[in-house]
Amino acid sequence: MFYINIFFIYSFLGFIFENVLNIFTHSHFNSGILYGPWTFIYAFAIFAMMIINKILKKFKLDKWAEIFIFYILATIVMTFIEFSGGFLIEKLFHRVFWDYTNLKFNIGHYIALEISFCWGFFATLVNYILVPWLDKLAHKIPKFVTCLLVIFFVIDIFASLAN
Numbered sequence: 375m376f377y378i379n380i381f382f383i384y385s386f387l388g389f390i391f392e393n394v395l396n397i398f399t400h401s402h403f404n405s406g407i408l409y410g411p412w413t414f415i416y417a418f419a420i421f422a423m424m425i426i427n428k429i430l431k432k433f434k435l436d437k438w439a440e441i442f443i444f445y446i447l448a449t450i451v452m453t454f455i456e457f458s459g460g461f462l463i464e465k466l467f468h469r470v471f472w473d474y475t476n477l478k479f480n481i482g483h484y485i486a487l488e489i490s491f492c493w494g495f496f497a498t499l500v501n502y503i504l505v506p507w508l509d510k511l512a513h514k515i516p517k518f519v520t521c522l523l524v525i526f527f528v529i530d531i532f533a534s535l536a537n
Contacts, residue, residue, distance in 0.1 A: 389411045
C-alpha cells in the first residue's frame, strides 16, 4: 500500500502545484488530463527520484556530493519525464498543456533548459526535505482510504477517456 499511497500523495501535490502555478502565470485553473485532483506525472517522477536516491545511497558519498549528483541526475530524468509526458498527452489526447517555444533555451515545445534546471532543483528540495515526512504520512494512510482512492482514480480514467 505504501507505493500506492506515494502515488496519490505526489499526484495530488502535483495537481496543487500545477494549479497554483497556472493561476499565477495564466490566470486560470487547469486540472490536467483527468477530472480528479491528481496530476500523476509527478508520481512517476517521484518513483524515478526514489530509484536515483536508492542507487546514490549505495555509494556512501559525502552528503554534498550526493546532493549535487542527485540534482544532475534529477534534472536529466525530470526532463525526460516532461518530454515523454508532453509527447504522450499530445498524441493520446490531442492537447498541449505546456509550450516552451517562447523560452530562450527551448528544445521543441516540451522542454527548455531553464525549466529543466528548475525541475532538478525542485526534485532535490522534495527529496531531501519533503520525502522523509511524506513517507511517514504514506505509511499512516488507512487501507480503506487507499482502496477508495484507487476506485475513484480508475473511474476518473474511464470518464476522462470516454470524453
